[in-house]
Amino acid sequence: MATARKKKSVQTTKIQKKGVSFDRAAFEAKLGTPKKVEAWGMNHFSLSPVFYPKSEEDFRDVFAYARATGAKLSFRGGGCSYGDAATNEKGIIIDIKDFNRILSFDQKTGVLKAESGATIKQLWEFGVEKGFWPPVVSGTMFPTLGGALSMNIHGKNNFAVGPIGDHIQEFTFLTVDGKEHVANPKKNPDLFYSAISGFGMLGAFLTVTIRMKKIHAGKMRVWPVNTFNLQEMFDYFEKEYKHSDYLVGWVDAFASGKQLGRGQIHKAVHLKAGEDPDFPENCKIENQILPSTFLGLIPKSWMWIFMYPFSNKFGMRFVNFGKWISGFLNNNKPYMQGHAEYAFLLDYVPNWKFMYKPGAMIQYQSFLPKENAVRGFEELLKAGQKKGIVTWLAVFKKHRPDKFLLTHALDGYSMAMDFPMTKGNKEKLWELAKEMDEIVLKYGGKFYFAKDSTLRPEILNRAFPKKSLDKFRSLKKKLDPVNLLESDLYRRIWK
Ligand SMILES: Cc1cc2nc3c(=O)[nH]c(=O)nc-3n(C[C@H](O)[C@H](O)[C@H](O)COP(=O)(O)OP(=O)(O)OC[C@H]3O[C@@H](n4cnc5c(N)ncnc54)[C@H](O)[C@@H]3O)c2cc1C
Incomplete structure (x- = not known):
């Protein structure tokens, strides 16, 4: 491979890479013209040359190129981060989708x-x-x-x-x-x-x-439980978490007063060996994959079009209320559900994010210590209602601390809130995010880079322990001394 490159590079700049001549022009040709690379929430994009490594050698090549030219690099996986974590306005995207064996x-x-x-x-x-x-x-x-x-x-x-x-x-x-x-x-x-x-x-x-x-079964036992406010949801989580494998709460953010934070919980428990009479049949992929049509008729990829008329604050108030009310039909009646169906509910409606078009969406996910979770998230819900920007989808989860340096998790809870972003409301939405940041910080909370679009360096420095940020900075200096790796997120929150 090196010999072939040497031959081709007679008239091109050569870069020394581990003593092997590296053909810069051939590499630049592989990059092609810049493409639009979008945040999952459609709230941000960059026009970037995209490089698709297929081997470890390809990663070495793109790093050698950056060392020689100072090009800024940013990785991209599935592009599922809601904000600017996998976009790069100032350089190259390394898209790893073909490096997947x-x-x-x-x-x-x-x-x-x-x-x-x-x-x-x-x-x-x-x-x-x-x-x-x-x-x-x-x-x-x-x-x-x-x-x-x-x-x-x-x-x-x-x-x-x-x-x-x-x-x-x-x-x-x-x-x-x-x-x-x-x-x-x-x-x-x-x-x-x-x-x-x-x-x-x-x-x-x-x-x-x-x-x-x-796993010992293709399905899990799931309990749907309707709750009348956030305190009730929290109490259920605290009571049940030791007896659950999975817990997730959906919150109707439009409800107010005594029903502020009402919603529905889905608790799931794995089956033990011998409990599933249809094992291993249930585990077959065809029995796990989400059906591609709704009611056997409408392709799922079209469903967002049917949901589109509801994509405004009145429609969403109605949809949230309807979902909550319908929860009483099977309240607390356990049923069996396949792993994929339980885990990837959002994939059930492909392209659901298009409901936010011609605008976009941001997700604001914050994490609060257990002691302050109910009070803090109630304040966040009220802040949105007061500002007239209510989250269309809010999801509540329980967390535990871990040892990772920039961990977002803590001994507490998170609420992920999806907000519509339009040209008209962007300024107000960012103001709301600033207000919510202060509430989160007041209660000792944290943020999550994968979901973020609005965080500022000042907030980052207050939310994460100084010791962790300093350690990360010193590692970055050691491993990437001239900052060749920079995403838009990095430039927004670290500089
Ligand atoms: C509908 C939906 C639901 C979600 N639910 C959850 C959830 O329940 N829990 C949760 O935690 N997250 C959730 N997420 C967020 C998602 O899991 C994270 O954003 C995740 O990082 C996305 O992975 P990706 O491969 O798409 O990476 P991208 O979004 O493309 O990139 C994320 C980061 O990974 C880095 N990266 C990618 N590849 C490499 C590599 N080879 N080496 C070094 N760095 C690399 C990039 O630089 C970037 O900073 C959800 C997202 C969506 C859209």
Whole structure:
């Protein structure tokens, strides 16, 4: 490969990479013209040249190119971060979607090794028929392992099993100087606990070794429970979490007064070996995948069009109320549900975010300590109502602290709030976010980079422990001394 490159590069600038001549012009040709790279919430984009590595050698090439030219680099996995974590207005996007092979799997232990572009979808589809499920999944199945580790994602089981980082046995990692590192909790613990949660700013995850969870059924037992206000929801979580594998609460943010924060909880519990009469049939992928049509008629990808007439504050008030009221029909009656259906409810309606068009959306997810959760989130809900910008979808989860450097989790709760963003309301929405930041800080809370669009350096410095921020800064200086890795998010919140 090196010889072929040497031949081609006779008339082009050569870059020394590990003593091998590297053809800059050929590399630039691979980048092509800049493309529109969009935040998942459609609230931000960059026009960036995009590079698609297929091998570790390709990562080395793009790093060598950046070292020689000073080009700024930012990684992109599935592009599922709501804000500007995977866009780069000042440089190149490294899109890892083609670097996605599953490399090995141990049927006895469930330990799986894959390239960092492998998605959660690939993992569960690979594992489920063998009796294994990813230990932590997000509300959508499209994030990659690289994206999931960079943000250290949590699932609806965060209170019980911690974030994805707690299930990583080891990873290999390439820093911009071209050095490859192996990290696990014992070997290179600093790198292990910082790169996981390090939002792609320390180097590239190459391969990831993860422990999958053993399952004994294709379905779980699920309880839907309607609650009349946030305190009730909180009390249910506190009472039930020791008896639950997953807990998630949906909140009707339009309700006020005594019913402020009313909603519906879905608690799920894994079945034990022998409890599922349809095992292993239920585990077959065709029995897990979400149907592509609604009622066997309407393609799911069209459903957002039917929902579109409701995409305004009156429609959303009605939809939220309707969902809550309909919850009483089967209140507290357990039913069985497939893993994928429970875990990836949002994927059930593909393109649902298009409901926000021609505008966009932002998600504001904050985390509050247990003692202040009800009071704090009630204040956030009231702040939106007072400002006239009510979240269309609010989701409540329970968390536990973890050891990762820039962790968003704590011993408490989070509420993820989806807000419509339009040209007309952007200024007001950002004002609301500022007000909410102060409420979150007043109650000792934190934020999550994967969901963020509005955070400012001042707030970051107040929300995260100084010790952690200083440690991250010094690692960044050591591993990426001239800041070749910079995303739009990094420039917004760290500078
Ligand atoms: C509908 C929906 C539901 C969601 N639900 C949840 C949830 O329940 N829990 C939760 O925690 N999150 C949730 N998320 C957020 C999502 O899990 C995170 O944003 C995750 O990081 C996305 O992964 P990705 O592969 O799409 O990465 P991207 O969004 O493309 O990138 C995220 C970060 O990863 C970095 N990165 C990507 N690849 C690499 C690599 N190889 N090496 C180093 N850095 C890399 C990028 O630099 C960037 O900073 C949800 C998102 C959506 C859209």
